[in-house]
Amino acid sequence: xxxxxxxxxxxxxxxxxxxxxxxxxxxxxxxxxxxxxxxxxxxxxxxxxxxxxxxxxxxxxxxxxxxxxxxxxxxxxxxxxxxxxxxxxxxxxxxxxxxxxxxxxxxxxxxxxxxxxxxxxxxxxxxxxxxxxxxxxxxxxxxxxxxxxxxxxxxxxxxxxxxxxxxxxxxxxxxxxxxxxxxxxxxxxxxxxxxxxxxxxxxxxxxxxxxxxxxxxxxxxxxxxxxxxxxxxxxxxxxxxxxxxxxxxxxxxx
Amino acid sequence: xxxxxxxxxxxxxxxxxxxxxxxxxxxxxxxxxxxxxxxxxxxxxxxxxxxxxxxxxxxxxxxxxxxxxxxxxxxxxxxxxxxxxxxxxxxxxxxxxxxxxxxxxxxxxxxxxxxxxxxxxxxxxxxxxxxxxxxxxxxxxxxxxxxxxxxxxxxxxxxxxxxxxxxxxxxxxxxxxxxxxxxxxxxxxxxxxxxxxxxxxxxxxxxxxxxxxxxxxxxxxxxxxxxxxxxxxxxxxxxxxxxxxxxxxxxxxxxxxx
Amino acid sequence: xxxxxxxxxxxxxxxxxxxxxxxxxxxxxxxxxxxxxxxxxxxxxxxxxxxxxxxxxxxxxxxxxxxxxxxxxxxxxxxxxxxxxxxxxxxxxxxxxxxxxxxxxxxxxxxxxxxxxxxxxxxxxxxxxxxxxxxxxxxxxxxxxxxxxxxxxxxxxxxxxxxxxxxxxxxxxxxxxxxxxxxxxxxxxxxxxxxxxxxxxxxxxxxxxxxxxxxxxxxxxxxxxxxxxxxxxxxxxxxxxxxxxxxxxxxxxxxxxxxxxxxxxxxxxxxxx
Numbered sequence: 001x002x003x004x005x006x007x008x009x010x011x012x013x014x015x016x017x018x019x020x021x022x023x024x025x026x027x028x029x030x031x032x033x034x035x036x037x038x039x040x041x042x043x044x045x046x047x048x049x050x051x052x053x054x055x056x057x058x059x060x061x062x063x064x065x066x067x068x069x070x071x072x073x074x075x076x077x078x079x080x081x082x083x084x085x086x087x088x089x090x091x092x093x094x095x096x097x098x099x100x101x102x103x104x105x106x107x108x109x110x111x112x113x114x115x116x117x118x119x120x121x122x123x124x125x126x127x128x129x130x131x132x133x134x135x136x137x138x139x140x141x142x143x144x145x146x147x148x149x150x151x152x153x154x155x156x157x158x159x160x161x162x163x164x165x166x167x168x169x170x171x172x173x174x175x176x177x178x179x180x181x182x183x184x185x186x187x188x189x190x191x192x193x194x195x196x197x198x199x200x201x202x203x204x205x206x207x208x209x210x211x212x213x214x215x216x217x218x219x220x221x222x223x224x225x226x227x228x229x230x231x232x233x234x235x236x237x238x239x240x241x242x243x244x245x246x247x248x249x250x251x252x253x254x
Numbered sequence: 255x256x257x258x259x260x261x262x263x264x265x266x267x268x269x270x271x272x273x274x275x276x277x278x279x280x281x282x283x284x285x286x287x288x289x290x291x292x293x294x295x296x297x298x299x300x301x302x303x304x305x306x307x308x309x310x311x312x313x314x315x316x317x318x319x320x321x322x323x324x325x326x327x328x329x330x331x332x333x334x335x336x337x338x339x340x341x342x343x344x345x346x347x348x349x350x351x352x353x354x355x356x357x358x359x360x361x362x363x364x365x366x367x368x369x370x371x372x373x374x375x376x377x378x379x380x381x382x383x384x385x386x387x388x389x390x391x392x393x394x395x396x397x398x399x400x401x402x403x404x405x406x407x408x409x410x411x412x413x414x415x416x417x418x419x420x421x422x423x424x425x426x427x428x429x430x431x432x433x434x435x436x437x438x439x440x441x442x443x444x445x446x447x448x449x450x451x452x453x454x455x456x457x458x459x460x461x462x463x464x465x466x467x468x469x470x471x472x473x474x475x476x477x478x479x480x481x482x483x484x485x486x487x488x489x490x491x492x493x494x495x496x497x498x499x500x501x502x503x504x505x506x507x508x509x510x511x512x
Numbered sequence: 513x514x515x516x517x518x519x520x521x522x523x524x525x526x527x528x529x530x531x532x533x534x535x536x537x538x539x540x541x542x543x544x545x546x547x548x549x550x551x552x553x554x555x556x557x558x559x560x561x562x563x564x565x566x567x568x569x570x571x572x573x574x575x576x577x578x579x580x581x582x583x584x585x586x587x588x589x590x591x592x593x594x595x596x597x598x599x600x601x602x603x604x605x606x607x608x609x610x611x612x613x614x615x616x617x618x619x620x621x622x623x624x625x626x627x628x629x630x631x632x633x634x635x636x637x638x639x640x641x642x643x644x645x646x647x648x649x650x651x652x653x654x655x656x657x658x659x660x661x662x663x664x665x666x667x668x669x670x671x672x673x674x675x676x677x678x679x680x681x682x683x684x685x686x687x688x689x690x691x692x693x694x695x696x697x698x699x700x701x702x703x704x705x706x707x708x709x710x711x712x713x714x715x716x717x718x719x720x721x722x723x724x725x726x727x728x729x730x731x732x733x734x735x736x737x738x739x740x741x742x743x744x745x746x747x748x749x750x751x752x753x754x755x756x757x758x759x760x761x762x763x764x765x766x767x768x769x770x771x772x773x774x775x776x777x778x779x780x781x782x783x784x785x
Contacts, residue, residue, distance in 0.1 A: 313760055313764065316764065317763075317764060317767060320767050320768060320771045321767065323771055323775075324767070324770060324771050324774060327771070327774040327775055327778055328617060328621055328774065330778060331616075331778075332613055341603065344599075344603060348595070348599050349595070352595055353591065353592065353595055358767070361629065361633070361763060362760060362763060362764070365633065365756060365759035365760040365763060366756060366760050369637075369752070369755065369756040369759060370752075370753075370756055372752075373752030373753070373755075373756070376752070377752070428775075432775055432778060432779070433778070447603065483645070485751075485752055486641045486644075486645060486751050486752060486755065487641075489637070489641070489752050489755050489756070490637045490638065490641060490755065493633055493637055493755075493759055494580070494633060494634055494637075497584070497630065497633050497634075498580070498583070498584065501583075501584045501587045501588060502587065504587070504588070504591055505587045505590060505591050508591045508594055508595065509594065
């Protein structure tokens with residue numbers, strides 16, 4: 001049996017005694033766009049942080065392209081991080097640098113370009129995400145949508161095989177949200193990137209995902225295509241998709 | 255019981271200090287490892303040298319000038335009593351070169367550059383920019399920390415050397431204005447009584463102080479917890495830790511090189 | 513318009529920072545005056561004082577800094593004595609005067625000044641950070657709206673406490689410094705304790721000078737630190753800058769006051785001190 005491209009096998013993770021992931025199993029196929037969805041605090045971001053080594057599992061295995069990730073230490077993760085990129089929820093750009101300098105930094109470090117050449121390449125990449133006019137501005141001067149796009153451009157400089165998006169459309173107005181959706185689709189289609197998107201933006205999910213994994217009570221409750229999820233008979237999933245405040249779903253803290 | 259509570263507090267305090275010292279030691283190890291062989295970001299090094307020098311030069315120069323003058327004022331009565339005006343330079347000079355120069359300049363540098371550095375790194379940590387670097391497979395130690403540590407070390411040493419000279423000049427100026435000893439006498443006094451060993455003793459200290467200030471300021475910066483308030487606390491802790499390290503190192507170096 | 517001439521540019525380069533410095537000095541002076549007025553207002557009959565604030569500040573500034581001051585002054589005392597004995601042996605060959613001279617210096621200068629420097633770091637940073645974060649979180653405005661002047665409420669107790677505690681800590685620190693010095697002289701250079709612990713050269717005016725310096729440092733630190741805190745802008749980053757400026761500013765104020773008072777004393781007593 002061939003190993004799946006990316007797999008979580010019975011992963012457990014607890015914080016300060018409180019269990020968050022309780023036996024999570026998930027596989028991701030190469031080149032697909034997988035959405036991980038669920039209510040706030042259910043463990044979506046926690047899941048993807050394991051893939052870049054920001055968190056370590058308490059129990060379980062994580063496989064990527066035939067290699068186990070859960071046993072690696074910080075230094076061993078550096079080559080992995082060149083293959084799995086992450087776009088943070090806050091589009092964490094370096095606020096002391098302009099957009100162009102932000103994008104140029106990984107180019108300089110990993111492709112050993114000189115600063116001048118790196119800046120030229122950075123501007124080209126920013127143009128691809130429609131930010132050419134803002135290349136010399138500082139992140140603080142720009143809107144959330146623009147910062148997100150710049151962060152995506154920066155992550156792509158590594159030419160990663162997999163890109164993780166942590167709530168890419170949360171907090172954006174509908175127009176900008178749809179722009180980000182389009183970007184993710186183009187990435188997958190044109191560059192063959194495998195995208196794992198953490199989200200609770202239902203229109204985004206329906207429009208972009210190839211498959212959707214619904215996280216509930218620390219496990220993957222259901223996996224399916226958006227169409228399957230929309231037509232589901234499962235009351236808990238249905239409540240989430242329809243966005244109802246009351247129903248069978250248990251939301252701790254309310 | 256009162257004694258019991260004090261002991262508990264003291265114990266907790268001691269543990270906290272031990273944890274900080276341990277953390278700084280670990281950071282030092284990481285920095286040293288990145289230096290052998292030297293793989294660091296040259297651009298960042300130059301940029302930091304520039305910034306830190308610009309930022310601290312005026313205050314160091316002013317402090318040094320006054321410190322030199324102060325030493326002359328303090329030694330004046332003694333020199334007058336012995337009538338040994340030729341020794342005025344010696345008294346002010348050795349104090350400045352061996353002790354006052356490195357310590358005062360170190361404290362000022364810590365307050366100006368060290369604290370700023372902690373605030374910057376702390377804000378970067380709180381806003382996840384440090385994680386952002388790691389996610390881009392860029393080692394924060396090599397890119398961010400090592401250039402700053404080296405820059406602070408080099409800068410403080412350079413500033414101390416410059417500051418020593420300014421302090422001696424200040425001593426000469428004050429000697430002329432306040433106790434009416436002219437430049438030639440002071441210069442002769444310096445030249446006759448101060449040795450290169452005195453000078454090097456001070457420079458050696460400034461290298462050690464620079465390392466201590468740099469490492470503690472970076473440590474408190476990257477271990478910030480608790481958002482904005484945590485940054486303020488980290489700055490405070492860094493400045494106090496630097497002051498204590500300067501005093502302790504001064505003590506050990508003085509005795510070790512005796 | 514033609515490019516400004518060299519003279520104009522030079523004038524601007526000097527003028528702008530000079531104006532900024534002048535403005536800052538004036539603002540600093542205003543803070544000092546404000547604090548003094550606040551203190552007088554609180555202590556005259558019928559004046560309001562926030563209950564327990566003075567006591568709290570005495571504790572925060574004094575007790576919490578005691579160990580720090582004691583340890584640092586102890587170490588410095590040992591180092592200074594070591595260096596002094598080394599140099600005395602080299603230049604004069606006779607160590608009998610070290611004790612007396614050192615005591616005069618500790619009482620009239622090193623005790624208060626080094627204590628002041630240490631407190632500038634510890635207390636200055638604390639006051640600036642407190643007031644700075646109150647400013648950026650608009651708590652100062654809230655105080656003003658409930659009819660309380662921040663200067664009276666916040667700085668006045670710190671001002672009084674700082675003066676009292678700086679004097680107290682200088683005395684303790686000075687004693688420790690002198691004691692540590694004596695120990696060093698005895699253990700490393702064989703100086704007889706009886707020869708060392710000789711107060712014969714210390715005159716009342718030395719003590720007065722030392723206490724005056726301590727009082728001035730105690731007054732300067734909260735004023736400078738409060739000034740920096742009140743100027744904090746923006747967010748927590750602004751508080752960080754305010755704290756830095758406070759530490760550097762108060763440390764420098766200590767040195768400048770030391771210099772001024774020492775020169776003044778020298779001048780007053782015609783070089784004899």
